[in-house]
């Protein structure tokens with residue numbers, strides 16, 4: 001059942017206009033909402049998600065901070081969940097990954113909810129058939145119904161040095177009109193270290209899911225991009241098991257795991273026409289596929305930048321036993 005429509009549209013608009021804002025490469029900038037820098041053009045979706053989305057036991061939520069492997073995780077999870085319907089294989093031209101960008105197959109909740117008129121309980125009827133969603137919001141922004149249901153959350157994170165570098169490349173390439181313009185790597189990095197970043201600060205974002213995964217490991221799976229790169233097949237099996245659809249012995253013998261790994265590899269996805277052309281949420285599809293390397297930061301960041309970020313990581317993460 002829907003919660004009562006007790007939001008007041010004016011109250012939400014007043015709340016949004018009272019929040020601190022910063023300019024950003026992306027035209028509409030960032031809004032500081034409950035200590036996180038939310039893209040201003042998704043702030044209504046983030047508030048609606050928090051207040052009105054009703055999580056169901058069957059929901060599987062893919063969560064991440066941008067540029068940590070979201071696109072890859074979406075491709076893998078979609079392929080795992082729908083493998084009976086769509087045979088995973090690079091030779092299967094009918095697989096949805098051949099005709100759709102992974103972001104089209106696994107929508108972001110806050111973007112889906114963003115178009116809902118603020119102050120009104122959104123119509124969720126179109127959501128009931130969907131099981132797999134994604135989000136960039138921190139863990140405690142998720143609605144109570146998700147925390148209380150049997151929904152499962154898979155979080156992917158990445159070494160912040162590579163995340164910073166990947167983000168800078170993305171924004172530089174996205175080159176959106178009306179944004180803050182040509183920020184240098186140094187300027188971008190400075191903001192990243194201050195927490196002024198898409199859904200930043202990164203340390204609070206990571207820790208929100210890290211703590212949840214320690215408290216509720218059966219509900220929150222915490223993955224690292226680096227581990228996924230090192231042994232994709234082993235981690236894919238963990239993902240499938242966590243999603244409640246483990247691979248059978250027969251499937252493993254039939255090579256299904258390896259086929260999904262190959263189909264979702266950067267080299268395969270990057271070369272598909274659908275990902276070379278077209279766009280999604282105002283970004284060209286191709287901007288989501290770059291190098292996908294671990295440690296590329298060493299080619300770009302100066303020793304003082306590395307030292308600075310490593311100090312932040314040590315200070316913020318080591319008390320919680322989280323290391324990169």
Ligand code: A3P
Nearest residue numbers: 067068069070071072166265266289290291292
């Ligand atoms: P790089 O910029 O380091 O290459 P997100 O999907 O969260 O936006 O993250 C983008 C990063 O993941 C980019 O990293 C991109 O190249 C990489 N990536 C995208 N698809 C991938 C895949 N199938 N396998 C591995 N990495 C992938």
